[in-house]
Amino acid sequence: MELALNVLDSFSQDYPEAQSRFREAATKLGFSLESHSIGENGPDGSELSFDVACSTGGDPSRVLVISSGIHGVEGFFGSAVQLGMLDEWSQGEMPQPKVVLLHGLNAYGFAYSRRFNEDNVDPNRNFLLAGQPFAGSPPGYAELDSFLNPKRPPSSWEPFSAKAVWLIAQHGMSKLRSAIASGQYDYPQGLFFGGKGPTRMQTILQQNMPRWLAGSEQVVHLDFHTGLGAWGTWKLLIDYPLSELQRKQLAGWFGADSFEANTESDIAYDARGGFGQWCVAQKFSPEYLFACAEFGTYPAVKVLAGLRAENQAHHWGKAEAASTRKAKQTLKELFCPSAASWREEVLRQSKQLVRQAEQGMCGEGKS
Numbered sequence: 001m002e003l004a005l006n007v008l009d010s011f012s013q014d015y016p017e018a019q020s021r022f023r024e025a026a027t028k029l030g031f032s033l034e035s036h037s038i039g040e041n042g043p044d045g046s047e048l049s050f051d052v053a054c055s056t057g058g059d060p061s062r063v064l065v066i067s068s069g070i071h072g073v074e075g076f077f078g079s080a081v082q083l084g085m086l087d088e089w090s091q092g093e094m095p096q097p098k099v100v101l102l103h104g105l106n107a108y109g110f111a112y113s114r115r116f117n118e119d120n121v122d123p124n125r126n127f128l129l130a131g132q133p134f135a136g137s138p139p140g141y142a143e144l145d146s147f148l149n150p151k152r153p154p155s156s157w158e159p160f161s162a163k164a165v166w167l168i169a170q171h172g173m174s175k176l177r178s179a180i181a182s183g184q185y186d187y188p189q190g191l192f193f194g195g196k197g198p199t200r201m202q203t204i205l206q207q208n209m210p211r212w213l214a215g216s217e218q219v220v221h222l223d224f225h226t227g228l229g230a231w232g233t234w235k236l237l238i239d240y241p242l243s244e245l246q247r248k249q250l251a252g253w254f255g256a257d258s259f260e261a262n263t264e265s266d267i268a269y270d271a272r273g274g275f276g277q278w279c280v281a282q283k284f285s286p287e288y289l290f291a292c293a294e295f296g297t298y299p300a301v302k303v304l305a306g307l308r309a310e311n312q313a314h315h316w317g318k319a320e321a322a323s324t325r326k327a328k329q330t331l332k333e334l335f336c337p338s339a340a341s342w343r344e345e346v347l348r349q350s351k352q353l354v355r356q357a358e359q360g361m362c363g364e365g366k367s
């Protein structure tokens with residue numbers, strides 16, 4: 001038996017490293033592995049793809065899905081969770097349910113250190129349900145556009161903080177957050193753009209999820225994210241109406257205060273086009289419990305400033321410019337802090353969440 005992976009070693013330096021380590025660890029454990037090209041190249045010129053690994057021995061009527069990197073740069077954390085779990089399972093026993101790992105879903109954003117994809121689409125605002133148009137913006141977004149998406153190369157002096165503080169004072173943080181982060185479909189170079197049609201990644205998922213989840217009667221899906229909430233803490237965010245059973249399961253497995261399904265809450269926002277509501281609506285399985293596991297990093301204003309700066313540099317700066325590199329490095333730090341204490345804590349909590357889901361599915365939860 002090999003030595004268990006040090007917690008901090010689960011974090012990779014870049015996407016190619018994360019991808020090759022994921023592939024190797026999954027293959028070693030006997031998972032079946034497939035890669036799906038997204039039709040783009042990474043900074044090193046290689047073809048970009050995301051990977052899906054399915055365990056081969058578990059009970060296929062119950063499936064535990066763990067996904068990472070739908071928000072690109074957040075994949076540094078989500079990938080570490082998946083690597084950490086693969087390592088844990090290699091040291092002990094595999095879970096009873098079948099396990100499906102979706103790794104680096106937004107491979108472009110992961111590879112280029114951004115939250116958005118190759119078409120500047122926020123994939124987690126792109127999963128609109130039947131009948132919802134790829135058009136429209138939240139009230140107030142038009143006013144904010146010129147501030148959020150300056151159409152000029154980055155300069156050394158950006159009056160972000162003063163302007164942001166003024167806007168918060170004027171509108172209030174929760175109103176502002178909902179105007180900014182709930183998704184817009186009108187400004188293709190702006191932040192939180194939901195796209196004009198389904199992304200290639202969504203189409204691939206649509207075509208293949210029925211196969212990965214074939215024969216399932218119950219699916220529990222944890223989708224790992226960062227950048228919202230207090231430093232090193234987590235919440236499960238739910239973007240679809242929960243059934244009584246689902247509420248009981250969430251409370252029993254993870255704790256009564258573990259989840260927020262309330263659109264009026266401080267932390268969550270009423271976003272359109274989320275991955276969760278889409279998975280549930282597709283009826284991939286009779287029982288589909290999806291939770292976005294969101295881990296806090298830096299304060300919201302700082303995160304927003306970083307998103308704005310990276311987006312500006314990505315569209316209007318030069319790829320090789322020092323200012324562009326710095327904006328991307330900063331974004332990575334904002335969504336995956338380098339502090340060892342943060343990394344140890346969030347990985348410990350994430351692994352516990354996965355174990356609780358696993359035990360809950362096997363009827364060993366608190367409820």
Ligand SMILES: [Zn+2]
Nearest residue numbers: 071074225226
């Ligand atoms: Zn996210």
